[in-house]
Amino acid sequence: MSVSVPGLENAGCLMLFGYNPNASHPIVARRVVKAKEKGAKIIVADPRYIETARIADLYLPLNNGSNVAFLNTFANVIVNEGLHDKQFIDEHTVGFDEWWKTIESYTPDRTESITGISPRLMKEAARMYAHAQPSSVLCWGMGVTQQKQNVESIHTLAAIACITHQIAKPNSGLAPVRGQNNVQGSCDMGALPNVFPGYQKVTDAAHRQKFAEAWGVPTEKLSDHEGYKVSNVGHLIEEGRIRAFYNFGEDPLQTEPDTRKLAQQLAALEIFVCQDIFMTQTTAVADVVLPATSWGEHEGTFGACDRTFQRFDAALPPKGECRHDWEIIADLSTRMGHPITYKSTREIWDNELRALWPAAFGATYEKMAGLGHAQWPIPTLDHPGTPDLFLGGKFTTPDGKAHLIAHEYKLPTETPDTKYPLILCTVREVGHYSCRSMTGNCTTLSLLAEEPGFVHINALDAEARGIKQDDLVWVYSRRGKIITRAEVDDRINVGTVYMTYQWWIGKCNDLTIHAVDKRSATPEDKHSACQVELVDDQLWAEQHAHEIYMNLKARMTQESAPQQIAPHQRGDR
Amino acid sequence: MSRHIEIEPSRCIACGTCQAACSLGHRRAGLQAQPRLSLYQSREVVASLTCHHCAGAPCLRMCPVDAITRDLDECIRVDEKRCIGCKLCSLACPYGAIDFSGTPISGVAGIEYHTPTFVAAADPVLRWKIGVYSRAVKCDQCVSDPSGKPQCVTYCVTKALRLVETQQTPDVPTAEEGA
Amino acid sequence: MEKHMAVCPYCGSGCKLNILVQDGIVVGTEPLQGITNEGELCLKGLSGYDFLNDTKILTPRVYHPQLRPVKGAPFERVTWDNALNFVAEKLLAVKEKFGPDAIMLTGSSRGAGNEANLVMQRFARACIGTNNIDNCART
Numbered sequence: 001m002s003v004s005v006p007g008l009e010n011a012g013c014l015m016l017f018g019y020n021p022n023a024s025h026p027i028v029a030r031r032v033v034k035a036k037e038k039g040a041k042i043i044v045a046d047p048r049y050i051e052t053a054r055i056a057d058l059y060l061p062l063n064n065g066s067n068v069a070f071l072n073t074f075a076n077v078i079v080n081e082g083l084h085d086k087q088f089i090d091e092h093t094v095g096f097d098e099w100w101k102t103i104e105s106y107t108p109d110r111t112e113s114i115t116g117i118s119p120r121l122m123k124e125a126a127r128m129y130a131h132a133q134p135s136s137v138l139c140w141g142m143g144v145t146q147q148k149q150n151v152e153s154i155h156t157l158a159a160i161a162c163i164t165h166q167i168a169k170p171n172s173g174l175a176p177v178r179g180q181n182n183v184q185g186s187c188d189m190g191a192l193p194n195v196f197p198g199y200q201k202v203t204d205a206a207h208r209q210k211f212a213e214a215w216g217v218p219t220e221k222l223s224d225h226e227g228y229k230v231s232n233v234g235h236l237i238e239e240g241r242i243r244a245f246y247n248f249g250e251d252p253l254q255t256e257p258d259t260r261k262l263a264q265q266l267a268a269l270e271i272f273v274c275q276d277i278f279m280t281q282t283t284a285v286a287d288v289v290l291p292a293t294s295w296g297e298h299e300g301t302f303g304a305c306d307r308t309f310q311r312f313d314a315a316l317p318p319k320g321e322c323r324h325d326w327e328i329i330a331d332l333s334t335r336m337g338h339p340i341t342y343k344s345t346r347e348i349w350d351n352e353l354r355a356l357w358p359a360a361f362g363a364t365y366e367k368m369a370g371l372g373h374a375q376w377p378i379p380t381l382d383h384p385g386t387p388d389l390f391l392g393g394k395f396t397t398p399d400g401k402a403h404l405i406a407h408e409y410k411l412p413t414e415t416p417d418t419k420y421p422l423i424l425c426t427v428r429e430v431g432h433y434s435c436r437s438m439t440g441n442c443t444t445l446s447l448l449a450e451e452p453g454f455v456h457i458n459a460l461d462a463e464a465r466g467i468k469q470d471d472l473v474w475v476y477s478r479r480g481k482i483i484t485r486a487e488v489d490d491r492i493n494v495g496t497v498y499m500t501y502q503w504w505i506g507k508c509n510d511l512t513i514h515a516v517d518k519r520s521a522t523p524e525d526k527h528s529a530c531q532v533e534l535v536d537d538q539l540w541a542e543q544h545a546h547e548i549y550m551n552l553k554a555r556m557t558q559e560s561a562p563q564q565i566a567p568h569q570r571g572d573r
Numbered sequence: 574m575s576r577h578i579e580i581e582p583s584r585c586i587a588c589g590t591c592q593a594a595c596s597l598g599h600r601r602a603g604l605q606a607q608p609r610l611s612l613y614q615s616r617e618v619v620a621s622l623t624c625h626h627c628a629g630a631p632c633l634r635m636c637p638v639d640a641i642t643r644d645l646d647e648c649i650r651v652d653e654k655r656c657i658g659c660k661l662c663s664l665a666c667p668y669g670a671i672d673f674s675g676t677p678i679s680g681v682a683g684i685e686y687h688t689p690t691f692v693a694a695a696d697p698v699l700r701w702k703i704g705v706y707s708r709a710v711k712c713d714q715c716v717s718d719p720s721g722k723p724q725c726v727t728y729c730v731t732k733a734l735r736l737v738e739t740q741q742t743p744d745v746p747t748a749e750e751g752a
Numbered sequence: 753m754e755k756h757m758a759v760c761p762y763c764g765s766g767c768k769l770n771i772l773v774q775d776g777i778v779v780g781t782e783p784l785q786g787i788t789n790e791g792e793l794c795l796k797g798l799s800g801y802d803f804l805n806d807t808k809i810l811t812p813r814v815y816h817p818q819l820r821p822v823k824g825a826p827f828e829r830v831t832w833d834n835a836l837n838f839v840a841e842k843l844l845a846v847k848e849k850f851g852p853d854a855i856m857l858t859g860s861s862r863g864a865g866n867e868a869n870l871v872m873q874r875f876a877r878a879c880i881g882t883n884n885i886d887n888c889a890r891t
Contacts, residue, residue: 005765005788026588026730026794027765033584033731049616051586145890178764182869183861183889189869191859191887197870202883215878223852227876227883231890233856242856242884244846246839248872249860250888271842277863279811287823288839291814292864295761296771296778296804300865302759304766304788312865315756315771315778316804320815321832325860325868328836329875335840338879345867352870370757371768373787430588431795433762434862434888437803440810444596444799447606448589470694485693491616522890542689556811562829563816593795597780730792 002173003137004306004375004387009034010171013132015043015125017157018067018143022051024428025177025305041128045070046143047425048498049491058125063116064423064496065412065527068149070115071156072106072409077123078164079103083130085165092393093162093402102406114409130164135172142179146426146525150517152407162402168393178305180434185303188360188376189353193227198357202226214356217338229521231256234265234514246273248325249292251435253281255501257523258479258514275328278437279560281504281552293322295438300345301368306387308375309360311368320563412527413515420477420529422461422497426508429453429500436502452545453503454487457532461495462488467534472541475499477530480510483545486532497532501525505549575626575647576714576738578723582620584733587612591621591725591734598724599710602717604653607674609712610725621725621734624649624670624712632662632671632711640709648714656708660698663709672697675707757784760797761863765789767797771804778804843880852881859887 008014008031021029029052036042036055044053045060053059062070078084079100089096108119115122129136138161144153158174160166167173178184190197200207203224212219228236233252236242245266253259253266266272266285274286277294296315303309318324323331326348330340342348346365354361362383363374375385395402416423431449432439439445455475457467467473469488474481475497484499484506492498499508513528535541592608600606610623626649633641633649640655641662651662651671663671691700701707714736715723726734753774760767768786772779778801783793806813817835818827830838846854857876859869869887876885 006790022586022588025763025765026586026590027763027767027789027792027797029586029588030730030792033586051614051619054616054619055583178889180861180888181759181761181764181766181863182865183764183887185866186859186861186869186887187889189859189866190873191861191869191885192889193883193886196877197873202877211877215874217878221881222877223881223883225883227853227885228856229890230856230858230886230888236856241854243850243854244843244856246843246855246857248858248868249862249864250858255888270846271839273839277813279814283814287842288817288819288835289814289827290817290835290839294804294813295863296756296758296801298865300867302766302865304759305764306766306788308766308787309866310759310766310768310786312758313756315754315758315773316776319806319813321817322815323832325864326871329868329871331832332836332840333871333875333879335836336844336879338875340871340874342871345865348867348870352874353866371784371786431593433796433800437811438761438863439796439800439803441803441807442800443802443807443809444593444600444606445796446809447596448592448608448795468694472693491614520890538692538694539689542692546689553811557808559827560812560814560818562818562827563812563814565829567816567829567831567834588794590793590795590798593799597799728793728798730794 001175001306002167002389003171003175005031007171007387008137009038011035011040011135011137013041013129013136015129015138016052017045017138017140019139019141020050023430024141024179028177041132043125043128047493047496058128060117060121060125064425066115067144067147067153068407069111069409071153072103073108073111073122074126075103075156075160076106077108077126078130083126084163088165089163093404095404099159099404099406135169136166137172137175139175139177141177145522148412148517148524149410150522151519155405159404168390170388182302184305188303193229197353198359231516231521231523234262237265237268244271245269248275251280251282251437254435257509257512257525259509260480279556280437284556284559290328291322292325292328293318298324308373309363309368310373413524414513414529416529420531422530422532423495424511424528424530425496425498426501426525427498432502451503451505451549452484453500453506455484456487456489456492456498458492458494459488459490462486465532465534472535472538472545474533474535475511475530477511477528482507482510483541504552505545576736577626578623578726579735579737580620581733582618584731585619586731587614587619588730590728590730594724594728598715598718605674605710607672607710609710625668631665635661635665650713651709651711653708658707663698671709671711673707674710675705677702677705762796762800767793769793769797778802853884855880855882856884859885861887
């Protein structure tokens with residue numbers, strides 16, 4: 001995020017595009033409510049009439065899968081209405097003329113049939129966003145990133161912020177609000193196939209040399225090309241390119257698209273290692289399970305969505321034979337010939353991050369003690385941290401300018417047809433988190449929402465299928481068929497159904513298409529074709545859903561049963 | 574003195590934190606964990622709804638075993654131990670603010686191994702489970718909580734919920750002091 | 753009752769809270785005045801703590817290393833030495849036969865913390881010799 005979470009409430013306009021903070025980040029949604037009360041204009045562009053739409057000044061119900069057409073039109077209106085900041089464009093951006101060649105044809109009259117947004121509404125929103133004082137923020141979430149044209153949309157979102165000068169000043173710019181508590185952090189730490197910690201490219205020889213020296217290995221030991229992305233792992237196994245998979249704290253058989261296919265692909269691995277805290281559907285099919293300490297049983301730091309590093313402590317000692325994640329990996333590395341001998345997280349932080357990433361040098365454990373925090377870039381020990389990026393129009397490109405890039409609109413990969421007439425879009429549920437292995441084991445959260453989950457369906461679509469609130473229904477696609485409960489919802493659009501992705505029985509990822517874009521390899525989870533059908537015998541359906549859930553739980557218990565038996569000594573292999 | 578819970582719908586973000594806080598508070602007090610608030614969501618309004626503690630409370634008059642009582646501060650409460658689960662109060666309530674919940678003999682929510690015997694789409698009053706003694710649960714304004722404050726109000730993320738008290742008596746803390 | 757400061761393990765908001773522990777059991781959380789949450793917690797921060805008590809509502813915790821001695825065999829509990837030597841041997845064999853890029857590794861964007869990710873990416877790059885390290889940023 002170019003802006004901080006607290007800074008959101010000081011903006012003059014918040015435009016939420018494919019982002020539902022009330023479900024994904026209630027504590028960020030709170031800032032939206034506060035911003036509104038402080039006088040900010042709120043614009044919501046979303047196919048669903050989300051909670052924020054109710055308090056929004058403008059609500060734009062765009063069609064599913066039309067993001068690039070919408071954003072190009074939004075940009076087109078800004079320029080045609082003269083809402084852009086020519087001086088800022090001249091001084092701080094490059095490529096405007098080339099960019100405009102693509103954008104020029106996206107007039108609101110021409111794109112209304114694609115986006116579903118009237119020219120009048122589009123113009124009103126563009127004016128509200130561009131004119132807002134002192135600043136506007138474009139907030140987005142998975143509604144942008146889990147689409148076929150995700151990178152394309154983000155290029156245009158960034159271009160819109162640049163041409164209107166709604167970036168490069170306090171409390172402005174772009175807010176892609178990261179989903180998981182440390183997804184910003186693990187990206188910062190270089191858990192990405194193209195960069196070392198601190199976004200230092202692996203293809204850059206100078207960076208490789210620096211890290212090789214720090215790690216005491218010859219420079220040529222470090223791979224000079226980008227690695228694979230985890231969302232492609234299934235296909236890579238199928239093609240024989242990946243033979244071993246060390247899966248650390250993830251549950252891809254719940255969270256990745258087309259899980260039934262993925263399960264077959266994982267079975268072909270020569271070795272599948274899972275390091276986790278719970279027996280999950282993924283750890284249950286692993287060859288080796290390495291038990292780690294949980295959050296609450298170890299200390300360390302997390303990086304929040306707005307680049308804020310904070311420390312957390314252990315509340316409980318490790319249980320059983322659980323070891324800290326970093327200890328397990330360091331031990332393994334030592335056994336495999338590359339000794340890693342740290343004694344504490346602070347040592348790792350200081351040596352592996354602060355010493356190697358200049359922008360994080362000032363993020364000391366001392367600064368983050370108690371309620372302290374460190375927001376990067378924070379290059380020196382006395383630096384206060386950086387809530388706002390790009391102030392004064394200095395961008396992180398080699399020439400320091402923003403490069404405007406435009407793209408033509410393309411249709412989503414899978415569109416509805418007569419057999420699968422509905423669009424399936426996956427969304428988030430407020431009371432459960434990710435694969436649900438943590439929240440599903442919490443008494444209160446599982447009381448508030450339980451299996452088999454819900455499919456949100458518009459009243460007209462429900463009526464046409466004879467479906468009432470809370471009825472059990474089949475949802476099926478080309479990939480699979482699952483049973484779940486209907487939530488008849490007049491706040492969602494006709495023709496699209498919405499499911500949250502943490503249910504084991506109402507498992508939307510048995511249905512989703514596995515299509516990833518080439519650049520980011522993010523799956524197109526927001527657009528699959530499906531059909532919904534009422535289960536004729538509702539009592540049978542209740543019993544069936546319950547039975548398969550109990551069987552699945554029993555399987556998890558069975559797979560972890562050897563835990564109860566003391567290990568017999570195996571000869572060291 | 575009377576007090577009731579008010580909601581500012583423009584602030585409600587339907588996050589359900591009130592329900593979680595309600596459930597946690599009542600479980601801690603040894604009462605049914607079923608939340609005493611429900612979320613109403615439509616295009617026009619979103620709000621969490623709970624008992625109005627009506628002046629002429631019909632539930633109070635319906636209860637055949639006097640398990641429902643009105644306290645000095647006008648709060649209508651159910652004695653879960655005394656309730657026989659006849660559901661008359663729920664039928665009488667014009668706001669649907671009384672729900673039913675019981676602990677199955679097989680344990681608490683989530684680890685029960687029961688066989689569903691009802692269709693979930695049925696009216697809540699008609700639902701039943703084998704071996705479960707369901708009792709009326711409704712808002713008791715967290716009388717048993719050590720803070721004396723409704724937990725939904727304490728933990729509401731946007732301060733959409735608030736406790737409104739009229740005719741303050743000196744020994745009861747005001748909403749501000751309680752926070 | 754003990755209080756231990758932490759950051760909520762769920763979404764990316766970065767809410768500071770105390771974990772409340774009594775006799776080794778987590779009994780609750782309380783919000784702190786963190787920079788992003790300012791004394792507020794949502795339902796997950798407020799009631800998402802008791803998985804730490806291994807409630808087994810959904811699925812059990814794993815406390816001991818376990819492995820399948822041959823592909824498809826039932827799990828057996830083993831010692832840490834056995835488990836790590838087994839993994840080391842298999843990974844080295846794959847690396848030997850198919851090269852370091854035949855091994856895929858992940859970081860974790862969840863409760864593990866930054867330091868574990870730093871060690872993991874170093875293990876991938878310096879020990880295995882591949883950049884096949886990624887995290888669940890896309891789902």
